[in-house]
Amino acid sequence: MDRSAEFRRWxxxxxxxxxxSRKGSVDEDVVELVQLLNGREQYFTTSSCAGRIxxxxxxxxxxxxxxxxxxxxxxxxxxxxxxxxxPALRKATGDAILKFEPLILHVQCRELQxxxxxxxxxxxxxxxxxxxxxxxxxxxxxxIRSTHGLEVPLSHKGKLMVTEExxxxxxxxxxxxxxxxxxxxxxxxxxxxxxxxxxTVTNSYPKKKIKDKNNSSYTRKKKxxxxxxxxxxxxxxxxxxxxxxxDPGISITIFPEDY
Numbered sequence: 001m002d003r004s005a006e007f008r009r010w011x012x013x014x015x016x017x018x019x020x021s022r023k024g025s026v027d028e029d030v031v032e033l034v035q036l037l038n039g040r041e042q043y044f045t046t047s048s049c050a051g052r053i054x055x056x057x058x059x060x061x062x063x064x065x066x067x068x069x070x071x072x073x074x075x076x077x078x079x080x081x082x083x084x085x086x087p088a089l090r091k092a093t094g095d096a097i098l099k100f101e102p103l104i105l106h107v108q109c110r111e112l113q114x115x116x117x118x119x120x121x122x123x124x125x126x127x128x129x130x131x132x133x134x135x136x137x138x139x140x141x142x143x144i145r146s147t148h149g150l151e152v153p154l155s156h157k158g159k160l161m162v163t164e165e166x167x168x169x170x171x172x173x174x175x176x177x178x179x180x181x182x183x184x185x186x187x188x189x190x191x192x193x194x195x196x197x198x199x200t201v202t203n204s205y206p207k208k209k210i211k212d213k214n215n216s217s218y219t220r221k222k223k224x225x226x227x228x229x230x231x232x233x234x235x236x237x238x239x240x241x242x243x244x245x246x247d248p249g250i251s252i253t254i255f256p257e258d259y
Contacts, residue, residue: 097151
């Protein structure tokens with residue numbers, strides 16, 4: 001089976017599966033983005049989260065909280081206030097952690113060049129912790145993510161360690177981060193539309209005429225100015241991975257150890 005046919009099979013298989021995430025559906029703030037990507041023949045999404053505020057109750061044997069081994073006291077994809085958090089926090093019996101997690105989006109790409117285009121748009125839109133991995137079987141995956149998260153311990157062994165005033169302050173910060181995250185998603189969507197339209201126009205010309213342009217489209221010899229890139233874009237304008245996604249391979253971008 002040739003590479004394009006195999007990619008189409010992977011895509012059909014992944015998109016036909018039931019959504020096994022806790023929510024069971026795509027988050028509202030990324031529906032259009034997911035539809036845009038899945039509507040292109042060279043991409044499909046394997047998991048997504050638009051961003052959320054979490055209150056987790058972990059074990060009492062250390063401060064590191066693993067989401068799969070803890071109790072979810074509160075999860076929301078919208079801004080929240082102290083009155084939302086305090087009732088849930090009172091249920092904690094271990095080490096409660098307040099977290100804000102920004103957008104995380106996993107996209108499988110048909111070719112490395114397709115991933116590079118998407119990666120460049122993600123970086124320019126503020127998702128500077130994004131990266132590409134290539135598996136031995138040729139699967140090219142792009143993780144779109146940023147670094148503006150928040151994680152703060154609130155209680156230990158069920159005992160509240162901070163004041164309610166401080167919790168209110170933390171929630172203001174978390175809500176600000178959520179608003180910034182939403183702006184980055186909108187920026188990413190707009191810039192991606194522009195990039196895909198440009199790519200479509202470019203591909204309509206004979207390859208000989210655009211060879212040099214394609215070869216240099218992803219080479220960045222000097223640091224980009226994110227604000228300038230953003231202005232340019234605007235003016236020009238399951239948690240379940242698919243088959244064998246644990247396939248080890250070449251790492252194009254090195255992720256942090258805790259990825």
